[in-house]
Amino acid sequence: MTTKTIAAIATALAIVTPAGAWAHVSITPRQSTAGATEKYTVRIPTEGKVTTVAAELEVPEGVIVETLQAPAGWTHEVKRADDRIVSIVWRADVRPGEFIEVAFVARNPRSGTRIVWTLRQRFADGTVTDWTMGPTGVRPTAVTQLAPLSTR
Numbered sequence: 001m002t003t004k005t006i007a008a009i010a011t012a013l014a015i016v017t018p019a020g021a022w023a024h025v026s027i028t029p030r031q032s033t034a035g036a037t038e039k040y041t042v043r044i045p046t047e048g049k050v051t052t053v054a055a056e057l058e059v060p061e062g063v064i065v066e067t068l069q070a071p072a073g074w075t076h077e078v079k080r081a082d083d084r085i086v087s088i089v090w091r092a093d094v095r096p097g098e099f100i101e102v103a104f105v106a107r108n109p110r111s112g113t114r115i116v117w118t119l120r121q122r123f124a125d126g127t128v129t130d131w132t133m134g135p136t137g138v139r140p141t142a143v144t145q146l147a148p149l150s151t152r
Helices: 003-016
Strands: 026-028 031-033 037-045 052-058 064-068 075-081 084-094 099-107 114-116 118-123 128-130 143-147
Touching: 037 052, 037 084, 064 075, 064 084, 084 099
Parallel strands: 031 143
Antiparallel strands: 026 037, 037 099, 052 084, 052 118, 064 099, 075 084, 114 143, 118 128
């Protein structure tokens, strides 16, 4: 491919793809299986002009967090109800135009059709953005759809 072709493709994608499609805290995978143990990844970008200083995740009822990623230079804090982790806060300075990813391993609920994750992003200026609820309801980037547990 020539440089002109690559530039044309990049321009076309920038026009067709809305900026918000990748510009907020999100969780993957978006599909899993009820009762499965899954590695979840939380992507924390800073798309604006103010540094992100923390990302918060509320762990939905029925989800059991088993292990957390602990990257060098980042800190995390967990809150528990009895022995279950019910929230995680990751702290790191994510400058504008950058992103980080953190991960955890959790066991999905054995029933239900989806997990709705509560995701919040905290900024250096004190503002907080909720990435779960949007103007039309729950954002798809905060949901993991669950397939039924196989009975084989």
